[in-house]
Amino acid sequence: MYRRVLGLVFVSLCLSQGLMQAQDFKLFDREVQIHGFASQGFVHTSDNNWLTMNTSGVGSGEFTDFGANASTQITDKLRIGAQFYDRNLGGLGRWHPTLDWALATYKFTPWFGIRGGKVKTVMGLYNDTQDLDFLHPFALLPQSVYPTDLRDVTLAHEGGDIFGNIPVGKRFGTLSYTAYAGHRSDSPYSGFAYLVNSDGAKFNSFGGLQYGGDLRWATPLKGLLVGVSRMNEDVTLDFLSGPNDIRLNSTSDWTNQYYGQYSWKKLVVDAEYRRYWTNLGTQGVSMIQEDVRGWYVAGSYQVAKRVQVGSYFSHYWLNYPVSSLLPSGTGHDYDKVVTVRFDPNRFTNIKVEGHFMDGYGLPNQYPNGFYNANNPQGLKPNTNALVVKAGFNF
């Protein structure tokens, strides 16, 4: 396993420079740009298995993803492109490629544009870039707000956006807005599908209407950005339980997210809060209610041209009516993280990250990384994790 990780690092370092040279070509007199990325991770945990991988013991290298896109500017205002994405993360993804996004964008003015197709959903600082690990100092974003196993719930929609930037003068900064509506569906290799299947049922589908908006304000204080996002969903969870086809419809399902970011020279500080509420039921009877709240504060600093260090504190909890009666470790997760990122060149990065976690959420309802299925011995309250990840992009 260690050899595999080291091998990928070496190949990445060698290939990335060469690939960089061959990213553009002409098609019908239009320049087409090709870009791609890949990463390979290794995770070792002290006790519980994490993120559907068998991370305790010797650790797991089932932490691979890659993607590529092609895009071109048709006219000054019209642009088209598409990206595929594939990942294998323990029991998730399972090497099944997906259409990550495929869209046409028409920008009438800087303050009004439209895009349609399969679109990454803008929500908070990183919802639309959470798979693009090379953009972030951390190997794993704070799981309280961006749970990588449950990402399908918010990641993208098939529909349309309107968007724009509105300068409101030097004294007031710039407002950016996005409003969207479309259909979203969980992959059969997502975290909720894994949860349903591991409970002995058979996952069919989970998805429906998704609509909402994001408003962010680049304040007149240089480097300070604040924003708010709202997402509403009208979704159906469909699965087979024995011979019975169970369909749970949402009577209410929404997410609110508030965020801020401050950049000063080589320092970046982020803070976000997300509340996710859902009520799923059938024939007027509520079957699943979740009120999940998460927040984090993260900081990163570029200590040298190629070295960045970072840390975050991330906390999520389920606002459970009888949380005080739950066993230790259940219903919450506190994650203290330190990371070092090294970029050997402009296209390659290596990250070493430590996680010190207290709690494991609610594995049979909102797992957020910890599942009963791959922790048959029972979950312990604390988990320490070492994450090593290498990747490149061009």
Add this chain to the structure above:
Amino acid sequence: MKNTRKHLKQLIAVAGLLTSLSAFAADVKIIANPDVKADFISAREIKSVFLEEKNSLDDGSHVEPVLSKGGPAHAAFVKEYLGKTDANLQIYYRTLVFTGKGSMPKAEASDADIVAYVARTRGAIGYVSSGVSTGGVKTLAVTGTEELGSRKLITHVDPVYPPELYKNHIGGIVRLKVTIAPNGSVESAELVGGNPVLAECAIAAVKTWVYATGSSKTKTELTIPFDANR
């Protein structure tokens, strides 16, 4: 006559020294393909174009940015005009590219490569050190930011290029802080950077400029190019 020539030579030597110091201080000038109609560009437009928020100027000219891969001019440009570090800028472009919202702009290795690319590419706009030879491209004067919308430049005259300096290829940019009176006239112009030898000519020209009237005084910053290679 002999004394005059001697003084002129001294002046040229000092001017040359100041020009090289100006370049060393990483002053940049904005260059564009001759096909671009505009002679002026605001700092706000530069930011919008290089951050891919727009790909045409206010006068309708199509533009596409070209960046430098590094160096002092690049660092100065990114900090001064885009308000970012190079690392932040790379993340910004990659975010656009990998979410389908934009493309990776062209990047050239040297000032000479940028000049060559801009010269041969319709609509190209780039930046180079102020002392770099820029044959085949036009140098754009840079006006202030938000003032451009409310205090539009109505009339302007080009500065008179001192013939001796032009003949001896002494050029560069002059950066001025300008105060515009409510009636649109230029009340004052103060040198804040660039080649001081050329400041007097730039200030003399700018003081004749007329902006749209406004309700109060406004301040703006201008970058006036003196292209010794045109």
